[in-house]
Amino acid sequence: MSGKETYNEFSDVSNASKKLKMAVAFEASGKHESALTFTEEALKIQKDYIDAWVFKGVLLDKFGKCDEAMKCFDKIIELKPTYADAYRLKGATLVSLNKLEKAAECFGKAIELDPMDFELRQRLAAIFQKLKKFEDALKCYQEILKHKPDDPTIHYLIGITFSNTGDSERALAAFNEALRLKPDFTNALIAKGIILGKMGRKEEAKLCADKVLKLKSEAGEEESVQNSTNDSIKQGYDAAQKKFRQAFSPDS
Numbered sequence: 001m002s003g004k005e006t007y008n009e010f011s012d013v014s015n016a017s018k019k020l021k022m023a024v025a026f027e028a029s030g031k032h033e034s035a036l037t038f039t040e041e042a043l044k045i046q047k048d049y050i051d052a053w054v055f056k057g058v059l060l061d062k063f064g065k066c067d068e069a070m071k072c073f074d075k076i077i078e079l080k081p082t083y084a085d086a087y088r089l090k091g092a093t094l095v096s097l098n099k100l101e102k103a104a105e106c107f108g109k110a111i112e113l114d115p116m117d118f119e120l121r122q123r124l125a126a127i128f129q130k131l132k133k134f135e136d137a138l139k140c141y142q143e144i145l146k147h148k149p150d151d152p153t154i155h156y157l158i159g160i161t162f163s164n165t166g167d168s169e170r171a172l173a174a175f176n177e178a179l180r181l182k183p184d185f186t187n188a189l190i191a192k193g194i195i196l197g198k199m200g201r202k203e204e205a206k207l208c209a210d211k212v213l214k215l216k217s218e219a220g221e222e223e224s225v226q227n228s229t230n231d232s233i234k235q236g237y238d239a240a241q242k243k244f245r246q247a248f249s250p251d252s
Helices: 003-028 032-045 050-062 066-079 084-096 100-113 118-130 134-147 152-165 168-181 186-198 202-219 229-248
Strands: none
Touching: 003 032, 003 050, 032 050, 050 066, 050 084, 066 084, 084 100, 100 118, 118 134, 118 152, 134 152, 152 168, 152 186, 168 186, 186 202
16 A cells, blocks of 8 residues: 555545534534534545444434434444444334334344443343343343342342232342342332232331332432333433544544
8 A cells, every 4th residue: 555545544534533523513512414414524535434324323313314323323233243332222223113123133232242231231121021021131130130239220120020920929029129228219119019019918018108108208209210212212322422522522
């Protein structure tokens, strides 16, 4: 390769990076159309610019252009099959389209590439819950527990899963463990009270209800565990945007 060709390649990469930095700045200021324009200009300069493809996909998803966004994520996978974020973001887009089986496949592939992404395992478990694949959901939670045995939220979610299968005893045990780790865990108290009521243990259920009322009165608000579809997508967007703002801010 000649010195001139090397210089031209370096110049293209530099110019594409500048365009993407401008795109990120526009997106941060709420000028989404301009952000998309500069992202596309970056890709005209450097067609295999993975960061620009990711950012374009995220922007298109924000505009509700899910099919076009998925083409961006597919392009990244074509360029770099080991890029876990592409599968994660594609999975989030598929969730927004209610294509849960395909979303689960994407999240599963992302986890294969990044086994320590416990947040994604939790999202995958939430999808399995929606699909009523409770055993698969439990496997996800159990894998998280190997690394985070003292996470009360995971014990709570395991309890919810056992409750969904009708296994009240194991659900109760999981809620008790969550409350042992976090005694003021409101959602776990509510779930425990419901299970105790189903088991005919009315007095114990009432004690849970009384404690919930006391905690809500003291705190002024109820704790919640966010597993909704919109939250899953938003988390995906936020993670991508944070990455780009850090990497391509004008000062970087």
